[in-house]
Amino acid sequence: MKPGLLSSSGPLPPLADRVAEDLGLSTVIDAMAAGDDFLAETARTVLLSVPVASENVVYRQDVLADCLREPKLGRELYELAGRAVEAQRAAARSVYFDSPETLLNQSIATLTSFVGLLRELRSLVDRYRSRVSSAGFQQFFAMVGDQFDDEYLASATARIGQLGLDGNLLVSARLGAGNQSEGFALRRPERQARGLFRRNTTPKATYKLPYGDEAASRALSSLRDQALAGLAGAADQSARHVLAFFTTLRTEVAFYLGCLNLREALIARGAAVCRPTLHDSAFAFAGLYDPSLQLRLDHPAATNDLDAGGKPLIMVTGANRGGKSTFLRSVGLAQLMAAAGAFVAATAFTTSIGTGVFTHFTTDEDDSLTSGKFDEELRRMSQIADVIGPYGMLLCNESFQSTNEREGSDIARRIIDAMTGAGVRVVFVTHLHELARGLYEDGPPAVFLRAGRDRSFRLHEAAPEATSYGADLWKRSRSLAEMPASWSTS
Amino acid sequence: MLVCMIVSPPFAGLFGAPLPQEAREPGYFADLQLDQLVEAVVKGRERHNLVPAFSARLDDAAAIEQRQSVFAELADEDLLAAMRAFGDGLARCERQFEAAARVRHPRQAQRWRLNAIASYVSVVDAAIAALEKSAGLRGWLDWLREYRASADVAAMASEARALLAELGGLRYTLSISGDEITASPFADQEDLNAGTLDTFERFREGEVAPHEFDLRAGAEMNELHAAVLDLVVKLFPDVFDRVARFVDRHPAVRHPVIDVVERELRFALAWLDFIAPAQRAGLPFCLPNLRPAGRLEVTDTFDVLLAASRAPVTNDVALGDGESVLVVTGPNQGGKTTFARTIGQLYHLAALGLPVPGRSVALHAPDAILTHFDRGDRAGDLRSRLEDEITRMTEMLPKVTNRSVVILNEMFSSTTFADARAMSIDVLRDVLDAGAVGVCVTFIDELSRLDPRVVSLTTSAGTFRVTRGRADGEAHALALATRYGLTQDQLRARIGAHA
Numbered sequence: 001m002k003p004g005l006l007s008s009s010g011p012l013p014p015l016a017d018r019v020a021e022d023l024g025l026s027t028v029i030d031a032m033a034a035g036d037d038f039l040a041e042t043a044r045t046v047l048l049s050v051p052v053a054s055e056n057v058v059y060r061q062d063v064l065a066d067c068l069r070e071p072k073l074g075r076e077l078y079e080l081a082g083r084a085v086e087a088q089r090a091a092a093r094s095v096y097f098d099s100p101e102t103l104l105n106q107s108i109a110t111l112t113s114f115v116g117l118l119r120e121l122r123s124l125v126d127r128y129r130s131r132v133s134s135a136g137f138q139q140f141f142a143m144v145g146d147q148f149d150d151e152y153l154a155s156a157t158a159r160i161g162q163l164g165l166d167g168n169l170l171v172s173a174r175l176g177a178g179n180q181s182e183g184f185a186l187r188r189p190e191r192q193a194r195g196l197f198r199r200n201t202t203p204k205a206t207y208k209l210p211y212g213d214e215a216a217s218r219a220l221s222s223l224r225d226q227a228l229a230g231l232a233g234a235a236d237q238s239a240r241h242v243l244a245f246f247t248t249l250r251t252e253v254a255f256y257l258g259c260l261n262l263r264e265a266l267i268a269r270g271a272a273v274c275r276p277t278l279h280d281s282a283f284a285f286a287g288l289y290d291p292s293l294q295l296r297l298d299h300p301a302a303t304n305d306l307d308a309g310g311k312p313l314i315m316v317t318g319a320n321r322g323g324k325s326t327f328l329r330s331v332g333l334a335q336l337m338a339a340a341g342a343f344v345a346a347t348a349f350t351t352s353i354g355t356g357v358f359t360h361f362t363t364d365e366d367d368s369l370t371s372g373k374f375d376e377e378l379r380r381m382s383q384i385a386d387v388i389g390p391y392g393m394l395l396c397n398e399s400f401q402s403t404n405e406r407e408g409s410d411i412a413r414r415i416i417d418a419m420t421g422a423g424v425r426v427v428f429v430t431h432l433h434e435l436a437r438g439l440y441e442d443g444p445p446a447v448f449l450r451a452g453r454d455r456s457f458r459l460h461e462a463a464p465e466a467t468s469y470g471a472d473l474w475k476r477s478r479s480l481a482e483m484p485a486s487w488s489t490s
Numbered sequence: 491m492l493v494c495m496i497v498s499p500p501f502a503g504l505f506g507a508p509l510p511q512e513a514r515e516p517g518y519f520a521d522l523q524l525d526q527l528v529e530a531v532v533k534g535r536e537r538h539n540l541v542p543a544f545s546a547r548l549d550d551a552a553a554i555e556q557r558q559s560v561f562a563e564l565a566d567e568d569l570l571a572a573m574r575a576f577g578d579g580l581a582r583c584e585r586q587f588e589a590a591a592r593v594r595h596p597r598q599a600q601r602w603r604l605n606a607i608a609s610y611v612s613v614v615d616a617a618i619a620a621l622e623k624s625a626g627l628r629g630w631l632d633w634l635r636e637y638r639a640s641a642d643v644a645a646m647a648s649e650a651r652a653l654l655a656e657l658g659g660l661r662y663t664l665s666i667s668g669d670e671i672t673a674s675p676f677a678d679q680e681d682l683n684a685g686t687l688d689t690f691e692r693f694r695e696g697e698v699a700p701h702e703f704d705l706r707a708g709a710e711m712n713e714l715h716a717a718v719l720d721l722v723v724k725l726f727p728d729v730f731d732r733v734a735r736f737v738d739r740h741p742a743v744r745h746p747v748i749d750v751v752e753r754e755l756r757f758a759l760a761w762l763d764f765i766a767p768a769q770r771a772g773l774p775f776c777l778p779n780l781r782p783a784g785r786l787e788v789t790d791t792f793d794v795l796l797a798a799s800r801a802p803v804t805n806d807v808a809l810g811d812g813e814s815v816l817v818v819t820g821p822n823q824g825g826k827t828t829f830a831r832t833i834g835q836l837y838h839l840a841a842l843g844l845p846v847p848g849r850s851v852a853l854h855a856p857d858a859i860l861t862h863f864d865r866g867d868r869a870g871d872l873r874s875r876l877e878d879e880i881t882r883m884t885e886m887l888p889k890v891t892n893r894s895v896v897i898l899n900e901m902f903s904s905t906t907f908a909d910a911r912a913m914s915i916d917v918l919r920d921v922l923d924a925g926a927v928g929v930c931v932t933f934i935d936e937l938s939r940l941d942p943r944v945v946s947l948t949t950s951a952g953t954f955r956v957t958r959g960r961a962d963g964e965a966h967a968l969a970l971a972t973r974y975g976l977t978q979d980q981l982r983a984r985i986g987a988h989a
Contacts, residue, residue, distance in 0.1 A: 002695055103701060167667070170664075171666070173661075173664055174658070175601075177605060179598050179657070180718075188680045202674055206721075207720070209670070216713070222708075223671075225705055231683050240698045244698070245693050388985055390985060414976065418977075418979075
């Protein structure tokens, strides 16, 4: 039984840490967490997981809309599930040694608390039932009403009552591989309402421990432990199944609380968020910005607009410090968040839910021509090829500039052709002019964006230029006069 | 040994001759890294003493082909799995006999013997069932059927199973109260364990790991178990008496033919398990075609030891009419030595009857594999190193025949270029004149032009592939892309695999 508010969530892909670091995800996560470590952990896991199918994304978007309309609903569910986790921890804390008997008692305490919380959950659901409209909340509420009715809660309470045993044990057994007794199962003793005749015909054999034999007493207590282990294990397993239900509920709600927190933080800075539109092949946005940058700024961050249509490749060239990397991060973060069912940092965002976002960023600013670095870049690209599938998104930031331009362009071109040919969407920031020019002349369908030197940090559609602006930046940093904007050769 | 004395059809094992239990390590083992290879192959199977079986080369084509036919039949995955189960089952049977010898309570010892006999029968039955579903290993199937059908084995099998089922079906309750344990036949009281799980079943989403108690009891627990067993014997005395009589009648069960086949299968499985990861990674293996001396034709071979850790380079190589020696030149770190070693290993592995690395392999069964590798790591000054080399070389050359394989790696690198060239030419001439197959890795280009019987091979640093003639000047970038699996074709295939 699952709450089902997130529907399914995929596993973390192998390169998730890298993607998080390259995209500056931690600032976003901090805003989602608002100081709660569990919210942070959940947000990170959900955002970086292998994306779910697009119908599941819409399902989450609808649940999020309910949470936005009823902000207290999410917090109440989160708090209730949190108390279940705390009840389990409190019971575990009171146990000092590991024996079947102590585990059994601990499980009885935990299960008793859980049944009380299930009762509370049902009354919470009754209060909110008419106020939600998403499929997610409706099925969750229906499930709670159906599974935790009075009859069930009473039977669970009765069962917990039977687990408190007195000193005598009746246990069934069979012979194991070495003729030792095993397969113990605790039995409820039959009432002694039988006639004398019946009792006398039941075969019996009795062993009485030798008086004062300590070793034999220890052995008997071991046998009791073995006999009880099965019941203690069953009670413990039951408690953990119920706990898993509450833990899952807490995790699922935590993700939506995180989304609300992030939205508040961005709106407080005057920025917009939107619910993304899903479309099989389109890729378009308006007012897209980098939320991670915005959260660190007091003024509005630069935004970009684009309609790439069905073109699989976006090539970004132009000035250093012109907003290229920020643009790349804004695309990556928006795609991650859209695929998770969250809001995105834009006024409008249309995309297809692919198979995940992968990043290939230069590891540092030092572009020295060492074969070791080039090797490392190739190795990282190969790791991406190990996991990326068709409909994935690959973000490259100045990849393969650690070798000479011809070789770097040659390698990059092969990779871009193969990736786009296999259905991967590629956004590639580069100073490799031979690469950009070649793709412009005869490459896969592509949009070419260029960063200007006008300090607007906005990109515009334009053919690649022959000159990079490294010299420009160099001169600027030397406090020389700024070059005129018409310096370029295009 | 009552059971062993039945009349069987003549059957001497799968390979026709038992695998050796002892063998000297061949002189070329270290040079060709066959010592490391064999160590890797038998890792975790040390108690089966398989190293001699992997050391002793066959030089008779018919004997090699007999083994190859067994490997060909083991290509049937179901059959292979069944033969693995055969070995596992016999090991389990052995452990049960050991347990019987270890325990003191007679009823417990009898039970372990009964388990062991039943395991043995099950192993035989499972092998027959698997062989009947397969087309392979008919001779062994015939033997097993006859063995299993013999009156003694058949009676033993059915009785063991019946007794085991009877013991397994005994159900009783123990009532523990104070310092008393009372055993009674089971009377169907309600199961609290199952009832509890059932109540909370609706919450189950996948398994949770069961709580592991540390319930290791001391030796005193054995005494209590024995006491409880005595109670159970009192409840059901008859079946325990029959078990005792049965195991007394069957003190030993294993037939010697079973031992021979078990060893052969352990040998085969050790190799097949070792190459399995490489096969799964798409690397080809094949059973070599055995040819007259001097013929060599190989496609897509590779270093099988290297393949265990990463994707190796594959190479094609052939000796045409009138060709007998491969001279390999090229840049350092280009894969020359690996190539020479790979060819040497190929001859050894082929002569064991094994599937070898390569898409197709044709070669002969050599009378000798002779290697000369620079042992630069050996202590001593250059002069004594050179003396040592010359001694080894002069001892080796007279052994070369037209059925031999000679692998020479960077000979005489510790002397001057002129001297090395002159001496190397002499060595190569001897090998050529003897008519042996040779692989010679060298930094001396002239050797590749020494004689029409010499084939010149070169390596390129980027790809590590060995090809005829000079390197083809392929761009470094493409070579690198290939190495990382990033060419267009490679990438398409890799991405497509995640669709």
